[in-house]
Amino acid sequence: MDVLLEIKELHTGFRMNDTFYNAVDGVSLSLRKNEILAIVGESGCGKSTLATSIMGLFDQRTTRIQGEILYQQKNLAALTEEQLNEVRGLEISMIFQDPLSALNPLMRVGDQIEEGLIYHTDLSKEERKQRVLTLLQQVGIQDPKHVARQFPHQLSGGMRQRIMIAIAICCKPKIIIADEPTTALDVTIQAQILDLLVELQKETGAGIILITHDLGVVAEVADRVVVMYAGEIVEEAPIKELFLHPQHPYTRSLFHSIPQMNKKSDRLNVIEGIVPSLIHLPRSGCRFADRIPWIPQEAHEENPQLHEISPGHFVRCTCWKSFYFNTRKGERYV
Amino acid sequence: MWKTIVRRLFIMIPQLFVLSIIIFILAKFMPGDPFTGLITPETDPARIEELSEKAGLNDPLYVQYIRWIGNAIQGDFGISYTFKRDVGELVGERALNTFWLSLFSVILLYFIAIPLGILAGRYQHSRLEKSIVLYSFITYAIPTFVLSLVFLYLFGFKLEWFPTSGSVDIRYDEGTFGYYWSKFYHIILPAITYALLGTTGIIQYLRSEIIDAKAMDYVRTARSKGIPMRIVYSKHIFRNSLLPIAAFLGFTITGLLGGSIFIETIFGYPGMGQLFVSSINSRDYSVITALVMLFGFLTLLGSLLSDIIMSIVDPRIRIE
DSSP states (O other): OOEEEEEEEEEEEEEETTEEEEEEEEEEEEEETTOEEEEEOOTTSSHHHHHHHHHTOSOTTTEEEEEEEEETTEEGGGOOHHHHHHHBTTTEEEEOSOHHHHSOTTSOHHHHHHHHHHHHOOOOHHHHHHHHHHHHHHTTOSOHHHHHTSOGGGSOHHHHHHHHHHHHHTTOOSEEEEESTTTTSOHHHHHHHHHHHHHHHHHHOOEEEEEESOHHHHHHHOSEEEEEETTEEEEEEEHHHHHHOOOSHHHHHHHHTSOOSSSOOSSOOOOSSOOOOTTTOOOSSOTTGGGOTTSOGGGSOSSOOEEEEETTEEEESSGGGGOOEEOTTSOEEO | OHHHHHHHHHHHHHHHHHHHHHHHHHHHHSSSOTTBTTBOTTSOHHHHHHHHHHHTTTSOHHHHHHHHHHHHHTTOOOBOTTTOSBHHHHHHHHHHHHHHHHHHHHHHHHHHHHHHHHHHHHTTTSHHHHHHHHHHHHHHHSOHHHHHHHHIIIIIIISOOSOSSOSSOTTSOTTSHHHHHHHHHHHHHHHHHHHHHSOHHHHHHHHHHHHHHHTSHHHHHHHHTTOOHHHIIIIIIHHHHTHHHHHHHHHHHHHTTTOOHHHHHHTTOOSHHHHHHHHHHTTOHHHHHHHHHHHHHHHHHHHHHHHHHHHHHOTTOOOO
16 A cells, blocks of 8 residues: 555644643644545644645744654655645645635636646746636536636535635646635535536545544545544544544543434433633543543553554553443443 | 716716815805905995905805806806916916925825835745834924925925925026926935935735735635745735735825925915915915815815726726
8 A cells, every 4th residue: 555645743833822732742643645644633633724834834943843744755754845835735735725815806717726826837828728618617617618717706506616626726736735625615506616626636645634523424435534632643444444433532521422313312412522722632541531521530541552452443542442422320331 | 888977977976066165165154354464443334345346255155156166167167366367367377386296296106105005015924024113103293394494494495406396496497407307306306305204104004905815715725736935925915915006006196296294384385275275364266266166176086086997997896
C-alpha cells in the first residue's frame, strides 16, 4: 500500500498569554493512495487544526508546529512559505466549510478557479479559460460559460461548494483535504457533493482526508476512520470495523448519541460534560476520563497509548475494556 | 440603473424644498441685519426704514420666501449685500478656487494616507505600524488652525518659500503660464497642511480593514491555492479593504466644492469656506442661503454618487 502522506507525532500549539497550548497533541496517521480517510470528532477536538497544519496555513508567529508531516520525502512542517507554495494547490489542496465566505466576493468564480492555474501551470490564457470550463463541467455545472462569469453571491450554496471543489482539483492534486465540506449545505445537496467527491476521487486516484463531525457522512464515503478527542486520536479503524465494533468509550458514546428512529425515547442520549478548553485540558492520563466518571480510575491507563486490538484497529487507553453505559433508570448495559 | 439615478434625482426635489424652507427661516432668525456696519446710532431711522423697504425686508416672510425661491429656481440668488455682486457669479468664482485647492489637497491626502494605511495593516505589530498609528493620532490631535499658523509663520513669513495669502499674484494676466503657475503656487502650502492633517480616517480605516481581511476565509482559500503572498495581498486583501474608502468617494468628490473654513480663512484663500464665514459675519443673507442650499444639494448628490461608485466596485451591490 502506497502511503501518500505520513504524519508523525504532530503537535500544533496556539499562543495564548505567551504560552503555547497544543490543540493537536501528538497525532500520528497516514493517508494511502485512493483512500478516503475520515477524521471525526466534536467541535474543538483539533480536527480542523490538524488539516490546517498540513497546509501550513497558520500564522507562524502565533502557532507552533512540531513533529513531521511527510509528503514525498519532504517534511511539510519544516518548509518555508515559498516552498509550501510549491505544494499547496498543486500537490495538496483544500476544500473549506462555508463556500460563501471562502470565495472572494469581488472576483468572478471563473477567475478564482483560474488563479491556481496561473501559478502552477504553463498554460496560455486561452488554455486556462478552456481548462476552467472543463473543470466546471467536471464538478457537474450545467452552463459553465455562464457560471464562470458569475460572482459567488449569485450562486446557490451547492454551486458554490462545487466551485470550491473545482478550485481544489484544478491542478490534479494528489491529496485533497476536505474540511467539513457539507456542513454548511442542505441535506439533499450534501449527498450530491459527497457523491461528487467520491466520483472525483475514483477518477483521479487522489487521497482524501475528510474532516467531519457527521457520522452519516463518514458511513457513506470513508474507507478508514480516525476518531479524535481533545487533540488526540482515540480510535482508528477501517470503516466497517468501526461501525460494527466501536470500542473506545468516546466512539461508543458518539454512536450512542445518534437518535434512533426505531426506538421510542423522549430524550436524546448525550455525552455528559463538555470538551475541555485548550487551557484547561488535562495533559496526562486518559483525557476522556472526566466525561465518564462512573468508570473507576483503575480502568484507565496512566499514560494512555494506542493499542492495536485487531488488524488496523487501534484504541487508546484501556478503559474501553470496562466501559458500560448507564440508563436513566440506573441500569447498566454494555 | 439609469432609471434609478433619474428617480433619485427627482426625489431630491422635495428634499431640497424642505431644506430651502429651513434655511430661509434660520437665516431670518439670525440676530442682526445686513445693514450692521452701514448704519451708526446716529443714522436717521427713516433712512434705515427706507433701506429695509428697498431690500424688501418689510414684506411678510412668506412673500419674501416665495420671491427668493422663485428667483433661485431660475438661478438668480440675488445680489450680495456686502460684495454688491451677483451671488451666482461670486459663488462660482469662489467655488472654482476652492475646487482646485480641494482637488490638489485630496489627491495629496490619498497619496499619503493610502500607502500608510496599507503598510500599517500589512505589517501589523511591527515598529512601522506603530509609528504610522502614532503619526495618525498626532495629526488627529493637532487642530487645523494650529498647524496652519505654524506652517504659515515658518514657510510663509520666516522662510518666504510660499505666499501667505490670496489665490494668485496680481502681477500676472489671466491666461498666461505665470498666472496658472502662481495659482498653483498659492495652493501648495494650504493643500499640504490639509493633507497632513486629514489622513487619520483613511489610515485607520484601511489598517483595520486589512487586518480584518487577512483573517477572512477567502484569504485562506487564496493561500491554499499556493499563490505568493504578494499576490494574495494585491488581488484579494487590498481590493476588499478599499471598499469603505470607495464608499466615501462620492462625498469626497462633491465635498471638493465645500472648502475648508479654517484653512481658507488662515491662508487668506478666497474660497467657499472663507466666503461662508464672512457672509455669516456680515449677515449677507443671499450668500448664506445660496451656499447652504448648494452644500445641501452637494450632500444629496454625494450620497447618490457614492451609491453609484459602490455598485461599480462591489458586484454584490446593484442599483435596481
